[in-house]
Amino acid sequence: xxxxxxxxxWIDTDQGAFMGYGRIELLEKIQQTGSLRKASIEMEMSYQxxxxxVTQMNIRAGEPIVSLKKGGKNGGIAQLTPFGEKAIxxxxxxxxxxxxxxxxxxxxxx
Amino acid sequence: xxxxxxxxxWIDTDQGAFMGYGRIELLEKIQQTGSLRKASIEMEMSYQxxxxxVTQMNIRAGEPIVSLKKGGKNGGIAQLTPFGEKAIxxxxxxxxxxxxxxxxxxxxxx
DNA sequence: TTGCGTTATACTTTAAGTTAGATAACGCAA
DNA sequence: TTGCGTTATCTAACTTAAAGTATAACGCAA
Numbered sequence: 001x002x003x004x005x006x007x008x009x010w011i012d013t014d015q016g017a018f019m020g021y022g023r024i025e026l027l028e029k030i031q032q033t034g035s036l037r038k039a040s041i042e043m044e045m046s047y048q049x050x051x052x053x054v055t056q057m058n059i060r061a062g063e064p065i066v067s068l069k070k071g072g073k074n075g076g077i078a079q080l081t082p083f084g085e086k087a088i089x090x091x092x093x094x095x096x097x098x099x100x101x102x103x104x105x106x107x108x109x110x
Numbered sequence: 111x112x113x114x115x116x117x118x119x120w121i122d123t124d125q126g127a128f129m130g131y132g133r134i135e136l137l138e139k140i141q142q143t144g145s146l147r148k149a150s151i152e153m154e155m156s157y158q159x160x161x162x163x164v165t166q167m168n169i170r171a172g173e174p175i176v177s178l179k180k181g182g183k184n185g186g187i188a189q190l191t192p193f194g195e196k197a198i199x200x201x202x203x204x205x206x207x208x209x210x211x212x213x214x215x216x217x218x219x220x
Numbered sequence: 221t222t223g224c225g226t227t228a229t230a231c232t233t234t235a236a237g238t239t240a241g242a243t244a245a246c247g248c249a250a
Numbered sequence: 251t252t253g254c255g256t257t258a259t260c261t262a263a264c265t266t267a268a269a270g271t272a273t274a275a276c277g278c279a280a
Contacts (some may be wrong), residue, residue, distance in 0.1 A: 001172045003128060005204060007119035011217065014112055037256065046239050051258070062111045068257065071247030075255025090219045094115060101211045107121065109200045147226065156269050161228070178227065181277030185225025 005105050009098045013060040019091045023057060026050055027088055030066060036078040115215050119208050123170040129201045136160055137198055140176060146188040
């Protein structure tokens with residue numbers, strides 16, 4: 001039978017989801033590439049969707065998570081703000097605690 | 111800003127999801143009505159979908175959660191097995207612990 | 221044997237979300 | 251001033267999960 005407790009967590013705001021597994025992965029790829037387009041390709045996600053996610057995060061957080069600039073030397077740049085970096089760390093900590101919770105829980109059905 | 115930790119949990123098997131919020135609600139409505147059709151109407155869910163959910167649960171649990179019988183006095187009957195009742199209680203306990211976890215967690219971002 | 225309300229199942233249609241494709245705007249560097 | 255690669259945005263096409271529609275099978279009761 002092999003019953004396995006599972007789940008997922010995220011952070012909401014009044015306007016909707018703010019931070020979750022997909023967004024975290026996207027932010028990390030932005031951090032690595034410096035480009036929203038490259039990050040979306042690595043995520044195998046359309047540019048439109050990742051742009052929407054980032055823009056939503058920026059609005060919902062009240063303070064920019066990612067700084068987006070178009071034009072210039074390399075065509076443009078996408079960069080995490082210090083606040084964005086803090087947000088990643090905070091969510092990862094939350095998820096770590098949740099994974100511990102999941103691991104510790106034993107369903108009593110046999 | 112009002113950041114609110116949120117999440118959901120469920121129970122998986124090797125064949126896929128076995129128990130979660132929607133299924134629990136469906137099981138409780140079956141318990142109350144004795145009918146899969148009436149339960150689906152109360153859930154505002156198509157009969158086909160609820161039938162599929164119940165059938166999957168029965169298969170994935172290895173042991174019936176809901177007993178389905180067609181024909182007879184009232185056209186047919188849907189009834190939780192004792193094992194099904196235990197499954198409900200077990201999941202609710204799991205969820206209670208999870209809600210406690212969520213409530214206790216304070217994100218450190220301000 | 222007929223009617224009833226349910227379970228059981230196939231097929232079609234709808235709706236929502238996602239992606240694709242195209243194009244404008246931008247600003248540095250050559 | 252031109253070219254480049256990116257951000258930004260619109261519209262159309264596609265995909266897929268869900269619901270709708272229809273019908274068969276069942277077994278008790280009248």
